Every structure is written in C-alpha cells, then in structure tokens.
Amino acid sequence: MLVLRDLHVRYGAIAALHGVSLQVESGTVVALVGANGAGKSTTLNTISGLLRPQRGTITFDGEDIAGWRPDRVVSRGIVQVPEGRQVLGPLTVEENLRLGAYSRSGSIEADLQAVYRQFPRLDERRQQPSGSLSGGEQQMLAIGRALIARPRLLMMDEPSLGLAPLIVQDVFRIIETLKEQRTTILLVEQNARKALQIADYAYVIEGGMIVREGPAAALRDDPAIVEAYLGRHRA
C-alpha cells in the first residue's frame, strides 16, 4: 500500500535520512522504532508532505506522492497524528474535530458521534477549549481528529509521549481497537516494547537508516534489540 524507497531528506546542511526504505501493507500495523534523533519524525513528515525528499520515492497505491503538498497527501487518505499532539488550543474540542474532517465531503455528523462514542471524555468537553484538556485527553482528541478524516493510512508519531503510564495503556488500547478494525497504521514509538507488542511488522531506524526489520514478534525476542531498545532487565 505504502512503499518508501531510498528516501534521502536533509535539513539545510544536516542530512537526516540516508536512504530509508520501508513498506506498509494494507490492514497491518507497522512500527518504526528508534532512539531520539534517529529520523522517525522526519520519515513521517516527509510522507505527509511537510518535508520534501532530496531523493527517493514514496509510492501510495502505485502513485508516487513524494514532494506533494500536505493537503493533497491528506486527500489521498494519509493522515498523521503529529508528535506532541498539536491540538489547536484556543479552539474547542468540537472545532478541532470538525477541522479534522476538512478534507472530506459530505455530512460528518455520524462520524462526529462515533468519535464521541469512542472517546466519552471528549463528548463531555465538546465546547471546552482544547488547550484546557489534560495531556491524555489532548492525545485522544488528536487521534479522534485524525480518525474523523477516515484515513486509509493512519500515521502516529509517538502517541505515548509525555503521558502517565495509565494513560499510555489507554492510548495503546485505542490502537489495539483500531487494529481490530483493520485500520492500516504506521506507528512511530520510542516505547519500543509496547510498539513491538502491538505491531505486525517493525523497522528499526538509527542515524537516518533502517538497521533492522522483521516481524514484530521476531524483533521482540532478538537479543540485540532487547539490549539496545528494550532494556537489559527484561532479557
């Protein structure tokens, strides 16, 4: 469904990606794990069109979308839940959700209700400025805002970042539900343990390059991965 081939991205003089290649099959959850500064966000932002690659292709359903404007990428069904949530603080919960549906045509009322059913805490806070929500609620809103666009591929950038352990569980439960609904997900996480538990397939990125890939279950049990990303104590 999504194929990245030999993607090179730089920030001015700094090269952030040196030939990233990866693949996401329809209906699967693919994890992209790696340390701080490895290039995870850069990869997602390049797919979503916020960054332009110097070289390489991004093929989505057979069409090369590399270098497209973000709104065109979204209109193809690739929707990103950005790192750090990025809800629009002064706007209300409902306004944020309606903006999420911007790329769609037709009535969104049913989808709005569906999001409220899935996230009852948002329902109670519809008219509240989204900036006044807790971190966890803001993450729910960011996810709800992406879902209301009816994504064909959902990209999540560290959805557990900065959340308390209990809330992290909630977030992963939501991802689990989305997986059961056969939503295609590209999941970026530093919390490699959780990501590898939920994903079907995984890539490990280091210094802007993919250094390992394989079925998530295999990586989970790989001593080198355990050593580098999952912590010794678990081995």
Add this chain to the structure above:
Amino acid sequence: MLDAFVVYGAAINFALINIALALSISVTLSAGLLSLSNAGFMAIGAYTTAILATKTGAPLWLSLAVAMVAAIALAIPLGAVVLRLRDVYLAIATIGFGEIVRIIILNGDKLLRGASGDSRLIVFNGAEGITLPYRDPGVLLGIPDTTWVLLAYVAALVYFLASMRRSRFGRIWASIRLDESAAATMGINVVSYKLLAFAIGAAMAAGAGALSAPIIRVIDPNNYMFGRAVEILAFAILGGTAHWSGPIIGAAVLSSLPETLRFLKDQRDIANGLIIMASIIWLPRGIGDPSFWRTTVARARVWLVSGAPASHEPAERDP
C-alpha cells in the same frame, strides 16, 4: 440630529472609514498574516473613485465595485508572491507594496503620457492629487447620504465577517493562525486560504478607499503612506481581533481620541501615544476582548452586591 452632524459629521465619517479599514486588516490577522498592505489598497480604491468620477462621472456604486474587483485582481498575484513570507518579513514586503503604489501614483502620468503620446494627459496628477468637486449631500432622517453609504458598507462588512467566522472558513483561518503545519497535516490548503484572506482584506480596504473619496475630496498620495498602514494595524490591535467588534471599538476609540484630547493642545499626541501604549500593555487582547468585559462585568456585579472587590476571577469560558 442635523445640528450634531454639522459639528461632528466629518469626525463620524472618518471614524466609519477607519472602522472599515480596521475590519479589513482583521481578516488577514485572523489568518495569522501580518500584512500592512491595506493603506495601499485603500489608495487604489480612493483613486478609482477619483479618476472615474472626474473622467467619466461614474456613480459611486460603480467605482466601489470597480475598486473591489481591481483590488482582488491585484491581490491574487501579489499574494501568491509575498504570502510565502511570514511575520515581520511579510510586513516589510507589504509596506514595500504600499510604497510602490505611491510611486506609481506620483509618476503614473509620465508613463501614461509616454504610452499615449498625449503630452498633456493628466490622470493621477502626481503629488498634487485629484480634487473632487463639492457636492451638497442629500439628507435622510437628518443624516447625510455619504454617512448612510458608509454605515451600510460597515454593516455589510460586519455581517460578512461574522458569518465567515462562524463558518468553516473562520475555523480554517484560525487553524492556520494557530499552527500552520498542523493545519496543513489536517488537509488544509494553507496557501489558498491565506490568499483568500489576503484578497478579501484587500477588497474591503479598497472599498473603504472608494467610499472615502467623496468625503476626503482631495485625493493625494501622502494620505496613504507608511503611517497610515501602521495606524490601521493599531486600530485592530488596540481593539483586539478575537471578535468582530474589536476592530470597530479600536477604530472608534482611536479616531475619537484626537478630538477628545483637543483640550491638551500641544501635549495631545503624547497623551494619544500613552493611551495606546497603556492599553496594549494592560489589555494585550484588546479593549474589545469579550472575556475582559465578561470578567469586568462579573466583578462589578460582585462588588455592587457585597461591597467588596471580587477576589477570584470567574473562569474564562465561551458559551
């Protein structure tokens, strides 16, 4: 009523023109664009009326329409270039636009003479400008027709802006203002919606300029310089842009200050400046900020009832 207009008519007309200009800049500000092009577009509107009236005797509604269409036609290619810039860089580029408009007005006749071969052709009349003949205004319900036209224009702008804000356009502009890249990842075509705000603001400013010409009567380029552009921004900043009433309050207050402060004579400009500074420091969201008035009213009510100042501000919440 008419007596009041003999005394205050000019001040009221100028305040209404300023209100229309303040509303025009609030459109670009609501999309997060710091554009100072409104004085330039106002000049285009004023000259459209002046030239059409003196050359063809066209009625005001026609020059209003021509001015607004011309402003949109100019704003789209201009915006496509300058809206790549942000913040203070955009401000500088749009000040540059105002200067270009002024230079074209100053030297336009030379160019037109060269192009037409008529060495005595006068269209813009350089620094001297165009003087419109005096016309006795008609009076309706004690109010001159020039004022009615301005009132109707301001009312139309308010209606238009209030419905825009409630619609998805308002949400989209707010999202671009708050976080451009988040807006883009939600599928919003940021470039197009910025351009739309820029063109609407330009048309509104040009319309204000077109309607101002019969009132100002002497249309010369010095009216539309840098100071004018900054003044328009001050209206919107002082009044606040959270609500459509903010720019109206800001423009009304700043337009009436020089009159109100007349008794200060030579110190007038200093007092004027101090008042603007003080209100921006203590009311950074503008004197028209609805939540400021809500808390003030609530506090006053508590104070009146209990005789003591309220110690807690009520939570800010939009209904």
